[in-house]
Amino acid sequence: MNTMIIDGLSYALPLLIIACGGIFSERSGVTNLALEGFLGFGAFTGGLFVALTSSWFANGSTVPMYLAFLFAMLGGGVYALLFALLCIKFRANQVIAGVVINILSVALTGFLTSQINSSVFGEASNKFQLGVSPRWTIPGVSQIPVLGAIFTKFYPFEILIVVLVIFLNYLLYKTRFGMHLRAAGDNPHAVDTAGISVVRVRFAAVVIAGMLAGLGGMCYAYSISTNFSPSIYFGAGYLAIAAMIFGNWKLMPTLAACLIFGLARSGAYQLVGYLKLSSNFTNLAMAIPYALTLLLLIFFSKSNRAPRALGEIYDKAKR
Amino acid sequence: MTETIVEMRHITKRFPGIIANDDINLSIGKGEIFALLGENGAGKSTLMSMLFGLYEPDEGEFLVRGQPVRIDSPNQAVALDIGMVHQHFQLVSNFTVTENIIMGVETVKRRLGIFPAVDLKNSENKVAALSEQYGLEVDPRAVIDDLQISERQRVEILKMLYRNAEILIFDEPTAVLTPQEIQFLLQIIRNLRDNGKTVILITHKLDEIKQVADRCAILNRGRLIAVRDVRTTSTQEMARLMVGHDIAFTLAKKPAQFGEEILRVDKLTVENEEKYEALRQVSFSVHRGEIYALAGVAGNGQVELADAICGLLQAKSGRVYFRQTDITQESVRTRNLRGLSYIPEDRQSVGLILDFSLQDNLVMKRYYQPGFRKGLWINREHWQSYAKRLSQAYDIRSANGIQTIVRSMSGGNQQKVIIAREIDQDSDLQIYVQPTRGLDIGAITSIREKLIQERDHGKAILLISLELDEIMACADTIGVLYHGSLQTEAPAGQLDLETVGAYMMGAKHE
Amino acid sequence: MSKHMGKKPGWFLRLLGYKKTQFLTIPLFSIFCSLLAIAVLILLIGKNPLTAFQSLLQGSGWLPKPNYAAGKSILTDLLDMLDAYTPMLFASLAVALAFKAGLFNIGVSGQMLLAGFAATVLVGYQDFPAGLAKPLVVLLGFICGSLVGALIGFLKYRFNVNEVVSSIMLNYIIQYVVGFFIQTRYVDVVSRQSRAIKAAARLTLVDVAWGNMKLRLPLLFIPALLVAVLLYFYLKSTVGGYELKAVGLNRQAARYAGIKVGKRLVSSMTLSGGLAGLAGVTYYLGYYASIKPNELAALGFDSIAVSLLGNSHPLGIIFSSLLITSLDKGSTYMNSTVGVRQEVSSLVTGMILLFSACSAYMRYKVDASLRLALAGFAGTAAALPQQDSADGSGKGGKKA
16 A cells, blocks of 8 residues: 555656646647657756766765756756747647657657767667665654655655646746746737737747656656666656646646556556566556546546647737 | 827838738827728728737838837837727636736736735726726626627727727727627727827728717728818718729618528527537528528627537527428438538638638538539549639639639638538528628628529528628518527518617517 | 848749649658758768768668678568568558548557557467468458557547547557567567467568579568559549548538538548558568567657658658658668668658658748749739739629
8 A cells, every 4th residue: 555655656746747847838829749758858868967977976976866857857948949949930730740759859869878878888778877766754754554655765856846836836827927828828819919929938838848847757767767768758748648638737637637647557566466466467557557548538538628729820910 | 180199101011912001101199089991901900900019011110209119019019008909809718807907017026025926916906996997897807708798898998008008999899799889889989089098990880980080091902092081071982982982882672572481490409519508499480582680799699500500519409490391400411402501600610621722612512412423433524614613603713713722812702612602502591600701892792682682582591690780781580699599580670770789788578 | 031022032942832843842851951960960970971871772772782691682672671661651651541631640550569469369370371361461450450540530539539649548558468468378488579470371471582582572562552542542532532631621611511520530540540450460460470569669650750751642652651661771781881870760760750840831931932032023012913802892882
């Protein structure tokens, strides 16, 4: 039970932050299927940073990890600029552009990882080794039955994400920027006539999406595999989109959706272990979050309302 | 004349393939109501969009309060105290009135001394005070989605006043209002002038100009034709200047000869996509040789009614009969084949496939019929000859003949494509929704004549329009829809404009 | 934009702007741009891009290599490439067909895997004679693929489930479930893949002796080309094709025209899935003879690039598939001879995708600046037909 909650949270929270990226992008009116690419590229940048600077830090230092998160956000944000350019400047079909960005991300990071490994480190590998993230337990509260698991053996990034999500909630609903962003996803012309640049708002939204997804990708790189490898593209970006649709493009319901995914996944793993099934059955357990997503989408796609101007290419002349 | 507040010198604006404004020179006095008159496409909106900073002129300059200015953004315009109410309201539908009004000029307070947040509470008070001052009644906390059209317009006006606009531009403000609401708006406009504001009114409705404007400028095909004092100019003369030649204000129309009943709608209730009952218990019937016109303010169930009759929306309850046959459960295709034509309101997204060629659009209701196909294959020769015949008969103009992509055609010609296709099916029942919206006077007259001609050929016509002029000019029977129910129904001769207007506002039948 | 005014449009602009050949010039321009970008990258690594590109062509059987191993020649290389080309063509046609109906079938790899797995288990491991086994494999592949496609189409139509998300979810589900079955029941302990299928069921004839060479003959190569031509005529000249395009371009208008939109959506997705199924069997039971568990074929995603590049036009896709497959097949040779990593080929594909995604913008920009340039060249814009003058003035108003 405890393990299920511990693992579930460490899976759900990065998913949440990626989904938050989706929310920012889509609430501003840009359909974002590129989250998968963002998170991969972000994780790549963070991983590259760790690999290049590994000699600078003492063994076991956690500083590179925190810097890796920072760099992952930077990398994701920069890569998202490309997507923003395609969708906003070059008026590409946003769905196609998203998929293009994902495919390019897989190709680019795959190539660069191998190339850098061979030419800088002289080894044939498609991975960057990361350190091991520490896990914290808060004494006292962790002893509470069931709920205590939340405060047990959690990754530092989980706190980071919780704080960030609170900040994002404030940013989206309380500030001028957030107001303009939400307006751009509903009626971009109104934003334009109010003297605010739709292009700038959407660029910012997409870059934020890239940063958040990049961070989420880095978290997964630390929690799932302790390295950066092509296996980072396991579909979290798409799961996040499903969570966002399920959450009706709002932060709190999306959190609920992510928790359901996370707990279902860790629950299925626990079940395989509990029933003493062979390790092959983890394959089936792996399929569960995806199947669940599909099921949830069937129930929620019809009733949920996407932002009104979602996917529309904004054309100043069309009014 | 008093001091000049806005002056335009040699303003010229070109778009690919068209000169929207050609060397316009105008000066507008402070505190007057100045009307810009012209047909659709005459360049009125473009000219004002430049004054508001949405486009920049290719040549010429603007002077505001005597100073030459370059207005390259709406921000710049607002800084010069210029405000604009657009034809399509620029409102965020899921925001409140206040949020919409303050967007772009929000005041910010600090939360916990650090975090800047939009100060909604203060703004709400300010908006309430403004709306009281100018008699613009609206709840600052209401969400736009829940507001009536006229209320949304008031929000737009408040938006300008909140920014301390001195020069207020109204782009076709009365197009979506009932006669009573129009009077109310014109009064607001007079109030604004009396408070020292300058109002520029873009319109093609002569009677409104006659009612409120002090002076008017007339544009035609991008050129400034004349500037006249409204009091000393007749409506006839303004119309002549606007169109370039004399026009008739009345349509020649024989008395109607009603025949058998073609359409009967019986207690029809329809839900729209948001599961809202857009139409409630509506019953009426249309006969051969009758133009049944439905009046109503936009969004009172007209589109849903037309869609339900044509099979695009499912009836929740009630029945639709076509020549005494119950067609309530039939598919769109079956209804078409029975003899039902439909000219939808939204021609670009419903009536046409913009990326198809003219030919492919013209055969859209016929392509599956014998003669148009050979088994699984299409009969291309027949498609071509059919499309050629139709485009000739209906004077559809296009750059590359029948292979022209419809997206590249002008709005008027696009509308002709739909009308040609629908009328050519020779259907017993023809439904027209807003058939003349956005067209100029010449095209409007020709479409209305067509409608009456079809009636005289013994067709049943259901005309749904927001333009009361159109309803009064064409109808044999008038029905009024309000909040999804039929308010009243009477032969055209028994209702005058004001009465219809009152019903459109929801006045009960007595 | 006004800077173009008054200048005669340059040859380049006129070339790209010429409507009749735009279908060709714009994709070629995209390819050129991406090759240029990759050339720069190869230069940065310190290799010669020209030799790299030459070795790409040598590796895929277009240019002769300097020397060949025994039993190999340019012909064997070319046939190898065509063997890989066959599933690519099917997969790209699947994507294109869905595109035409306004759907995005990103689930091609999943549909391929399921079709390949079902055919492997139900036919590949049985003792059927070749005359029965091969048609059965094709049929089974088509059916399995189309079932997945139908499911995606149905979810889209009935429950409004975004087809991109649902097909990706199905990709993962199929990947893990098929992986589970392979690992528990059909695994070859040495290769860690599924056991090889019987030769009778294989859709590629391997080791066909011809002179002193052993050739691979992809049996479905010609049928694949035929399918492309068939699809072309289906879209261009049939009633069904007209309806499909109408649904793809404007669903609302299609409904208004009396077309059963739901039926069309589901049927096109079914057909698209079926084509993906054919790609699956030609890949897993033709090009290969076994399945690697827990992995989706990259080909399924590359087919999106191919389809985009070919502008979703069945005949265009015949050529764009050839290009992408050649790049992919040639990259191994390039790696071994020039020392440029073979990941470069997927990078080229990615770059082509990137530029193709901008092609609509390129077309738009080229047209707009060409029009402006022409207008300026003609002296005054007034010489151009005014849009409004065509409006309604035909009938005119009557004299009062």
